[in-house]
Amino acid sequence: MSQRRRRSLALLTSGVLALPLLTGCGAGEDEGGPVAAGQDIATTARDQVADGGVLRWAVDSLPETLNTFQADADGTTNRIAGAVLPQLFVLDAKGRPVANPDYLEKAEVVEREPKQVVLYKLNQQAVWSDGREVGAADFVAQWRALNGKDSAYWTARNAGYERIEKIERGKTDLEVKITFAKPYADWRSLFTPLYPKQVMGTPDAFNEGARGALKVTAGPFGLGAIDKKGGTAALTRNPRWWGQPAKLDTMVLTAVPRAERPAALAAGKLDLAEIDRAGADRIALARRDAARKGGSGSGGAPAHGPGAAMTPAQATLSWAVAFGADEAKATAEKETRQKHTDAVKRYAAEQDALRTFTVRKSLEPAYTQLAMNGASGPLSDERVRRAVARALDRKALAEIVLKPLGLPAKPVGSHLALAGQQAYADNSDALGGQDTQAAQALLADAGWRRGGKLTEPPGAKAGPESAEGAQDDAKTPSGPGTGNDGLYIVGQDDERNGDHGGTHGSRPEGPEGHSGDGVLAGIPVNGPDGEIVDADAFAVRAAQGLPSPVLAPAPFAARQQASLLAQAAAAGAVGAAGSVDDGKRSPARDGDGADPAKPSAPPAKQAVRTSGSMLAKDGKALSLRFVLPAGPGSEALRSVGERIAQMLHKVGVSTEITKVADESFFKDHIASGQYDLALYSWPATAYPATDARPIFAKPEPAADGSLLVEQNYTRVGTDHIDQLFDQAVGELDEKQSRELMRKADARIWAAAGSVPLYQRPELVAVKPALANAGAFGLGAPRYQDIGWKKPPTAKDKKK
Numbered sequence: 001m002s003q004r005r006r007r008s009l010a011l012l013t014s015g016v017l018a019l020p021l022l023t024g025c026g027a028g029e030d031e032g033g034p035v036a037a038g039q040d041i042a043t044t045a046r047d048q049v050a051d052g053g054v055l056r057w058a059v060d061s062l063p064e065t066l067n068t069f070q071a072d073a074d075g076t077t078n079r080i081a082g083a084v085l086p087q088l089f090v091l092d093a094k095g096r097p098v099a100n101p102d103y104l105e106k107a108e109v110v111e112r113e114p115k116q117v118v119l120y121k122l123n124q125q126a127v128w129s130d131g132r133e134v135g136a137a138d139f140v141a142q143w144r145a146l147n148g149k150d151s152a153y154w155t156a157r158n159a160g161y162e163r164i165e166k167i168e169r170g171k172t173d174l175e176v177k178i179t180f181a182k183p184y185a186d187w188r189s190l191f192t193p194l195y196p197k198q199v200m201g202t203p204d205a206f207n208e209g210a211r212g213a214l215k216v217t218a219g220p221f222g223l224g225a226i227d228k229k230g231g232t233a234a235l236t237r238n239p240r241w242w243g244q245p246a247k248l249d250t251m252v253l254t255a256v257p258r259a260e261r262p263a264a265l266a267a268g269k270l271d272l273a274e275i276d277r278a279g280a281d282r283i284a285l286a287r288r289d290a291a292r293k294g295g296s297g298s299g300g301a302p303a304h305g306p307g308a309a310m311t312p313a314q315a316t317l318s319w320a321v322a323f324g325a326d327e328a329k330a331t332a333e334k335e336t337r338q339k340h341t342d343a344v345k346r347y348a349a350e351q352d353a354l355r356t357f358t359v360r361k362s363l364e365p366a367y368t369q370l371a372m373n374g375a376s377g378p379l380s381d382e383r384v385r386r387a388v389a390r391a392l393d394r395k396a397l398a399e400i401v402l403k404p405l406g407l408p409a410k411p412v413g414s415h416l417a418l419a420g421q422q423a424y425a426d427n428s429d430a431l432g433g434q435d436t437q438a439a440q441a442l443l444a445d446a447g448w449r450r451g452g453k454l455t456e457p458p459g460a461k462a463g464p465e466s467a468e469g470a471q472d473d474a475k476t477p478s479g480p481g482t483g484n485d486g487l488y489i490v491g492q493d494d495e496r497n498g499d500h501g502g503t504h505g506s507r508p509e510g511p512e513g514h515s516g517d518g519v520l521a522g523i524p525v526n527g528p529d530g531e532i533v534d535a536d537a538f539a540v541r542a543a544q545g546l547p548s549p550v551l552a553p554a555p556f557a558a559r560q561q562a563s564l565l566a567q568a569a570a571a572g573a574v575g576a577a578g579s580v581d582d583g584k585r586s587p588a589r590d591g592d593g594a595d596p597a598k599p600s601a602p603p604a605k606q607a608v609r610t611s612g613s614m615l616a617k618d619g620k621a622l623s624l625r626f627v628l629p630a631g632p633g634s635e636a637l638r639s640v641g642e643r644i645a646q647m648l649h650k651v652g653v654s655t656e657i658t659k660v661a662d663e664s665f666f667k668d669h670i671a672s673g674q675y676d677l678a679l680y681s682w683p684a685t686a687y688p689a690t691d692a693r694p695i696f697a698k699p700e701p702a703a704d705g706s707l708l709v710e711q712n713y714t715r716v717g718t719d720h721i722d723q724l725f726d727q728a729v730g731e732l733d734e735k736q737s738r739e740l741m742r743k744a745d746a747r748i749w750a751a752a753g754s755v756p757l758y759q760r761p762e763l764v765a766v767k768p769a770l771a772n773a774g775a776f777g778l779g780a781p782r783y784q785d786i787g788w789k790k791p792p793t794a795k796d797k798k799k
Contacts, residue, residue: 035420044771058273095778125242247787360774452616716753
């Protein structure tokens with residue numbers, strides 16, 4: 001299950017225009033409440049959208065496969081499938097599945113006893129691009145490929161398909177009748193996308209036939225040329241499409257890394273691109289400068305960007321060196337100045353072009369959480385996990401990321417759904433809100449005390465430890481760009497003689513200018529957003545780096561600041577021993593000044609080390625290893641981590657912040673269990689009973705002594721939670737199934753393995769004339785409606 005297909009990313013990366021609900025296929029309107037933030041897609045009626053044109057749409061990379069059911073499928077795979085293959089159910093603006101009338105006239109459960117039977121009535125006009133009707137043969141081929149009975153099919157998952165007993169033709173060729181061996185509440189999740197039988201019919205076709213091409217499609221667009229060298233995939237209007245025709249002639253999916261997207265937008269290579277906070281800020285500055293008509297620095301250069309922070313003194317010094325007597329230094333400085341001048345001109349030109357874009361924003365169908373590893377160490381005690389959770393001001397953490405963007409900063413109240421989705425309910429009361437006294441009481445009940453005597457060597461931590469297989473950070477290169485910028489211990493002040501200050505200002509400044517005020521290397525706590533950490537997206541990669549999908553949590557590395565802290569402790573001991581001497585004598589030599597009549601002085605008594613204002617138990621300080629990604633796209637995540645560390649410090653919990661390379665963050669730390677605390681994100685899903693179960697399933701011991709964790713990287717779970725999931729997935733009464741999911745969520749909150757914090761921001765740069773596209777929020781895109789607005793007529797201008 002660790003390589004399960006990421007259905008939530010398949011449908012939840014973009015949004016949808018209003019789709020009609022079919023009788024018997026929709027769901028209740030009131031459950032789940034309103035969405036936290038609506039779509040921002042410049043909704044425009046089709047008659048106001050021009051026919052024709054090209055859209056260049058940024059993607060992270062070209063797909064390794066076009067088969068969404070394979071382990072290496074990615075977001076681009078899912079985007080292509082959404083435009084060229086049948087989507088029987090799509091997600092509306094609230095993230096709720098509704099039947100797609102382009103393919104279905106009706107889909108409903110027609111029998112419950114003795115077995116569940118679902119009847120699909122297909123749109124009679126639905127045909128594949130080769131002219132064949134979409135029909136039962138395609139359903140049968142996909143079921144046989146994905147039901148898990150034939151290991152020759154290299155599938156990433158089989159959830160739901162294994163519950164089907166048989167598929168048969170109904171009364172007509174347009175009807176498909178599916179009988180389930182076991183009831184399945186999430187039956188709508190199946191057969192989306194639906195592949196033609198040519199792809200699913202044989203293991204060879206499934207495994208290799210759809211990796212680089214799709215010869216047969218059935219969507220508003222067909223698959224055109226894929227240019228691996230140029231990094232583009234073209235989707236062209238499908239001439240056989242029976243529905244409302246696509247407005248665009250072509251959509252060109254263009255692979256551009258996120259950091260390079262502002263430059264690509266400015267160069268005219270893109271029309272639509274999801275961007276990070278830094279990119280959004282550049283567009284906002286460009287539009288502001290354009291509105292001011294002269295908001296530029298000297299020489300027409302923007303008052304921001306390269307060199308904007310250079311002081312007059314620095315500029316004078318640079319000029320003096322460039323035209324000084326030392327020819328070598330002068331030459332080097334002139335080259336530097338020329339590069340700087342070129343960078344300023346390039347930036348100014350890009351800003352001039354970026355003012356023609358706008359930023360559409362909403363909230364992604366994904367939430368960021370604080371994960372706590374409950375496998376061993378202090379966090380294996382539920383009381384400690386609950387205390388950590390109760391110490392957090394989730395509202396303040398959400399505001400760090402969302403408030404500067406003008407987005408609602410309401411904390412997420414569910415692990416299983418987002419506001420607007422039917423299964424959503426705020427169940428956080430099962431754990432309780434921020435309460436410092438309650439957190440301190442829970443820690444005291446677990447045996448942790450302030451001022452406790454420390455018997456462990458300086459630098460030892462209370463978390464899980466093992467010398468065997470531990471990572472030796474002293475042998476790892478450190479410094480900027482290495483992904484290992486060192487340790488920053490919040491709450492660990494000078495430990496000599498129990499002197500712990502206990503205030504933020506008294507702790508030593510850590511790497512990258514950590515000053516304890518939420519500032520990271522000059523970046524404020526509300527610094528640029530752009531999280532790259534997505535647990536679901538990394539899960540497949542993690543599994544590929546492991547011998548099997550079974551993840552066994554390795555013991556934690558015995559993290560120690562051995563050198564500095566040991567030296568500090570030694571210095572304290574020497575100072576104590578030397579306090580009996582006035583320091584004026586020369587060092588004693590053998591026999592010097594010895595008085596045989598007097599006994600030698602007893603050795604000085606070593607000062608007792610205590611935890612001071614922080615907590616300790618059984619001779620160990622309560623210190624948790626907090627792992628964060630070090631990459632340039634994770635500034636906001638690190639700012640949130642810094643603030644969490646401060647909140648925990650107030651209740652006596654030290655945090656040892658370790659920044660690691662992005663590529664190793666998930667595989668080497670989260671999936672393998674090498675962390676105490678971590679921040680990462682899960683995508684939302686319209687089918688939590690199916691998709692969320694492996695994330696919260698109770699780990700089970702395997703025969704070889706390892707632990708089967710599926711995707712539950714916190715290693716926290718209960719039999720009761722598993723039972724609620726099992727009941728919900730088999731409950732055909734939809735309201736009752738959702739109620740079981742809410743009960744499961746309440747139990748997940750109470751177990752305190754993870755704490756949902758905030759829904760991630762979605763920022764999309766777009767040409768203002770582009771209609772029905774942008775920040776899609778919880779919905780799925782209606783590709784045929786995307787296009788360029790018609791220019792205003794003379795009549796419109798008069799209005």
